[in-house]
Amino acid sequence: MQGFTHLAFITAVDYIEDSQFQITYMLHNYEKHLDLGVRVLIDRDNPVMESIHHLWEHAATYQREWKEMFGIDFPGSPRVDEPMILEGWDGPPPYRRDFDTKKYSDETYFPRPGRVNHDPREYMKKKLYPEE
Amino acid sequence: MIKPKEKIDLKSGKYLKLWQGPNHPGITGNMSMELTVCGDEIVDCVTHVGYLHRGFEKLMERRTYIQCFPIVCRIAVPEPDYNEYGFVAAAEELAGIEIPERAKWLRNLILEMSRLASFLMWIGGQAGAFGMGTVGQWAVAHRDFMLDLFEELTGGRVYHMYIIPGGVRSPLPEGFEDRMEKVLQKVERLLHDIEIVMFNSAVFKMRAKDLAIITPDMVDRYGLVGPNARSTGLKRDTRKDQPYLFYDQLDFDVITDTKSDVYNRAYLRWREMHQSISLIRQILKQMPDSGEFHVKVPNVLHWKIPAGETYIKAESTRGEYGYYLVSDGSAYPRRVYVRGPSYPTAIPFMEDLMRGVSISDVAGINVSLHTYPPEIER
Numbered sequence: 121m122q123g124f125t126h127l128a129f130i131t132a133v134d135y136i137e138d139s140q141f142q143i144t145y146m147l148h149n150y151e152k153h154l155d156l157g158v159r160v161l162i163d164r165d166n167p168v169m170e171s172i173h174h175l176w177e178h179a180a181t182y183q184r185e186w187k188e189m190f191g192i193d194f195p196g197s198p199r200v201d202e203p204m205i206l207e208g209w210d211g212p213p214p215y216r217r218d219f220d221t222k223k224y225s226d227e228t229y230f231p232r233p234g235r236v237n238h239d240p241r242e243y244m245k246k247k248l249y250p251e252e
Numbered sequence: 253m254i255k256p257k258e259k260i261d262l263k264s265g266k267y268l269k270l271w272q273g274p275n276h277p278g279i280t281g282n283m284s285m286e287l288t289v290c291g292d293e294i295v296d297c298v299t300h301v302g303y304l305h306r307g308f309e310k311l312m313e314r315r316t317y318i319q320c321f322p323i324v325c326r327i328a329v330p331e332p333d334y335n336e337y338g339f340v341a342a343a344e345e346l347a348g349i350e351i352p353e354r355a356k357w358l359r360n361l362i363l364e365m366s367r368l369a370s371f372l373m374w375i376g377g378q379a380g381a382f383g384m385g386t387v388g389q390w391a392v393a394h395r396d397f398m399l400d401l402f403e404e405l406t407g408g409r410v411y412h413m414y415i416i417p418g419g420v421r422s423p424l425p426e427g428f429e430d431r432m433e434k435v436l437q438k439v440e441r442l443l444h445d446i447e448i449v450m451f452n453s454a455v456f457k458m459r460a461k462d463l464a465i466i467t468p469d470m471v472d473r474y475g476l477v478g479p480n481a482r483s484t485g486l487k488r489d490t491r492k493d494q495p496y497l498f499y500d501q502l503d504f505d506v507i508t509d510t511k512s513d514v515y516n517r518a519y520l521r522w523r524e525m526h527q528s529i530s531l532i533r534q535i536l537k538q539m540p541d542s543g544e545f546h547v548k549v550p551n552v553l554h555w556k557i558p559a560g561e562t563y564i565k566a567e568s569t570r571g572e573y574g575y576y577l578v579s580d581g582s583a584y585p586r587r588v589y590v591r592g593p594s595y596p597t598a599i600p601f602m603e604d605l606m607r608g609v610s611i612s613d614v615a616g617i618n619v620s621l622h623t624y625p626p627e628i629e630r
Contacts, residue, residue, distance in 0.1 A: 125472040126472055126475065126477075127475055128475070128563075128565075128572065128574060128591055129574070129576070129589065129591045129595075131576060131587070131589040133578050133586060133587045134587070144561075144576065144589075146563055146574075146576065146591070150486075150488055150493070153493045153494050155563060157561070157563065176472075176473060176474075176475060177473050177474050177475075177596075177600045177601070177604070178474055178475045178595070178596035178599070178600045178601070180600065181595070181596070181599045181600050204301065204302065205301060205302035205305045205629050206302070206305075207302060214307070214310065215309070215310055217313075219310075221307070221310055221311070221314060222314070240319065241316075241553065244553060245553055248552075248553070249551070249553065
């Protein structure tokens with residue numbers, strides 16, 4: 121693990137069917153030019169992960185974003201409870217798989233009368249592959 | 253170099269809150285900095301993002317791979333091709349698609365063209381932030397010549413949607429090399445003029461030298477990449493370190509500097525523009541004139557990509573630009589994460605770097621770190 125000094129990013133993946141979150145840390149070694157992805161699986165019902173803000177300053181920003189978007193807590197990380205993008209949001213963490221963006225936008229916004237909606241899948245099929 | 257935080261008592265009458273943005277009339281708009289000033293010295297800076305959040309990463313989970321493709325280029329406005337390349341190359345790697353040689357050359361060409369166009373936009377912002385609006389007018393006009401070439405090649409001026417799964421959308425139009433050469437010569441003349449007007453200007457030197465110095469130890473601590481890291485003397489360039497496409501067959505050196513202040517970072521990028529021009533010429537010279545530029549991919553409506561994870565990165569003008577793609581074997585991506593180089597630069601790093609500088613230099617430092625808010629809040 122020596123030499124992996126660059127933290128490219130931290131991200132989270134929601135495996136809702138296994139009731140788990142995967143946290144990915146992407147590291148890079150500038151001497152040997154190697155990428156190293158570290159995958160950590162944590163419990164989805166009690167998502168708490170150790171903070172690494174003491175190793176990299178920008179880790180705190182990633183942790184703040186994933187606290188907001190996935191609801192994963194990183195105790196001890198600076199400003200982790202401050203909203204980053206979603207100021208004034210009181211819904212569930214929106215990047216989780218069970219947050220339905222379509223349902224949310226249907227409930228929150230209303231289409232103009234007289235507007236026609238196509239199902240994109242069917243519409244593309246008709247346009248691109250009419251013979252199938 | 254970074255000044256420690258001091259205790260701020262807003263009621264003491266010594267401090268004032270000042271907002272820079274979100275409607276700053278430069279390329280760095282759509283992001284705001286909440287500054288606390290004492291006199292004209294900044295004692296605290298907090299970056300606020302979220303004015304441009306469109307939730308791309310979430311949107312892509314609802315779309316098939318081919319439906320994701322026209323929206324990824326919207327993530328970074330001046331440099332959409334890196335998004336197309338990152339997303340498409342990640343999908344191709346997971347699906348096991350090999351693309352033809354000519355398509356790789358064409359991809360290499362458009363990536364390098366977009367580097368040059370993005371730098372032209374940046375130098376306008378950098379000069380404008382220090383009161384030299386003329387340079388900005390020249391640079392944006394020359395970027396327009398580049399956009400004409402993009403339009404000729406791809407049909408789009410700003411968003412190209414040129415790099416598609418399996419290759420590229422079209423080969424070079426007839427006579428493209430000559431028109432490209434004409435534009436490159438125009439840009440070279442412009443760069444010469446910029447050196448005289450901007451880099452030899454006493455005003456720019458006095459304001460930009462020794463301003464916002466980055467030391468090598470900050471680079472790893474804050475995750476800085478690209479010209480910001482190279483200007484401290486570190487030889488870090490993805491094109492050289494982990495060559496993708498045909499960068500291993502092209503002749504170029506990693507440009508570094510010894511001291512990273514605003515002036516040297518600007519000069520380093522100016523030299524990288526010359527490097528881009530040389531690379532475009534080399535690519536056009538070495539590119540094969542005939543051959544396949546696209547392989548047939550499976551029916552995109554039923555295109556299921558095998559389960560797996562991958563991370564594809566490329567060297568954009570701001571440094572390592574990457575796509576992390578997780579597929580679960582279905583027709584929809586499980587997760588797409590965009591690693592924009594502006595993210596660590598604009599939020600944690602700028603907040604610390606701004607302490608102790610004067611209000612008049614805030615815009616200049618912001619541009620000299622080369623941040624684009626669209627890629628911070630994907």
